[in-house]
Amino acid sequence: MKPLRIGLAGLGTVGVGVIKLLRAHAEELSARGGRPVEVVAVSARSRDRDRGISLDGLRWHDDPVSLAQDTEIDVAVELIGGSEGPARLMVEAALGRGIPVVTANKALVALHGSALARLAADNNTTLLFEAAVAGGIPAIKLVREGLAAERLDRVGGILNGTCNYILTEMRTSGRDFSDVLAEAQEKGYAEAEPSTDVDGWDAAHKLAILAGIAFNPIRFESLPVEGIRNVTAADLRFATELGYRIKLLGLARQHEGKALEAWVRPCMVPVVAPIAGVEGVFNAVTTSGPFSGPITISGRGAGEGPTASAVVADLIDLARGASLPVWGVGAVSDAVECGSLADVESAFYIRLDVADRSGTMADLTSVLRDHDVSVHFVSQHEAASGRAYVALVTHGVAESAVREAAKGLAALPAVNGEPLVLKIEDSLR
C-alpha cells in the first residue's frame, strides 16, 4: 500500500513525540490504518538542534508554509503553536490546497476554528485536532464520534493540568498560590510566564473547542474566563470542611431555547463527584445527555507521550480514509455569542477577610439581605490577630445578585480586600 506521507512542522515536545511514536509502533499503525504512516518532510526553526531523534532522510523546510506546499506530502501536521503567525499561515496554506491538517494547537482552533472549517470545506478536505483538548484523553472522539447520536446538555471538565496541579498541591500542603506556583515553575511544570495557564486562557481555548463540536462554535471573546490566582489555602480548607474540592472548571451548557451558558472559573465541586477525584496534572472531560447520561473520563492532558498519542490517532483516521466533519454535525455555522450569566441560578461560596469584632456578622448579613441573598451555611477561621476568614454558602440565587452583594460586602469597613466568590457546581455529582 502507498504510505500516508506526513509533512510535520514543529519538532518540540509534541513533534518529537509524534516521530518517536510513529517509529515505535510502525507495524501496528500500518495494520490499523491500512497503510504505513511515514513522516517524509519536517520544519522547525533550528536545523542543527539535537532533538534526540534522527532526521536523516527527511526533507527539511525552513518555512512551514513551504512545507505545506510540498507536493510530496499527503497530510500537514502543525505542532508549532500560537493562534497567529507561522502556525496559522501553514494551516491555511495546506487547507487552501486541499491537504488535510492535523494540529494540537488549541489557541488556533479556538480562535479561528470556524474560518478554518469553512476553508477546509471549500477545498474538500478536513482539519483534525484531537490533541488540542486534554492531550491524551480522546475528548474530541468522545463528543464527535462516541456521542454522535446524542443531544448533549453539558460538556466540559478539568482542562488545564497546571491549575489542577497547583490546586491539588495547595490543598495537600496548605501552602498559598504564589508559593506553589513558584515551586511548579522551578520544577518545570509551569511556564515562566504562567498567565495562559493560571488565568484560565488555556482551559478557555479547550472549552471553546469542546463547545464548538458539541453545540455551536462560540465567539471566543464572549466566553467569561476567570483563573485561580485569587484562590487561597484558606479556601481549600473551607472546601474540605464543606465536603467539596476546588477545581478550575470549563463548562458549557445548552438550556432549551436559550443562548449557550459557557464559562471557565474555579468552582466548588462535591467531593463525591467523579471529577473531584481527578488530581495533580490530570485532566478530565465530562459530558451529559438525555440518552447517554453522565460520562467522565480522565487522563494526562499534556506531555510528549499523551499528546503524540492523540495526534497519531488523527493520522490513523486519515490513513483509513475517514472523513470527519470539523465541527460536530458537519455544518459550518458562524460562531455565536455565549449567553449572559446574570440570570443563571446557583449556590455560591463567598469568602471574606474581616475584622473579628462584634457586629461584623450583622453587617455582612444585612448586605446579603439587601440583595436578597439567602445564607445556607456560615463558617469562620482565625486569619491573623483580630482578623478572621468568614465563608458563607448561599442558597440558589441569580449570579447577578451574588456579584452585587459581593461589591456591597467589599465596601464594608470591616472587610479587607476583595471577597472571593465561587460557584458551587452540585450538578456534577
Ligand SMILES: NC(=O)C1=CN([C@@H]2O[C@H](COP(=O)(O)OP(=O)(O)OC[C@H]3O[C@@H](n4cnc5c(N)ncnc54)[C@H](OP(=O)(O)O)[C@@H]3O)[C@@H](O)[C@H]2O)C=CC1
Ligand atoms: N506540550 C504539550 O504537552 C502540549 C502541547 N500542545 C500544543 O502542541 C503544540 C506544540 O507544542 P510543544 O511541542 O509543546 O511546543 P514546543 O515549544 O516544544 O515546540 C515548538 C516547535 O515549533 C517550532 N517552531 C517555532 N516557530 C517556528 C517557525 N516559525 N517555523 C518552524 N518551526 C517553528 C520550534 O522550532 P525549534 O525547535 O527549532 O525552536 C519547535 O520545534 C502547541 O500548539 C501546543 O499548544 C497541546 C497539548 C499538549
Ligand SMILES: N[C@@H](CCO)C(=O)O
Ligand atoms: N499547559 C497545559 C498543557 C497544554 O495543553 C496544561 O497545563 O494543561
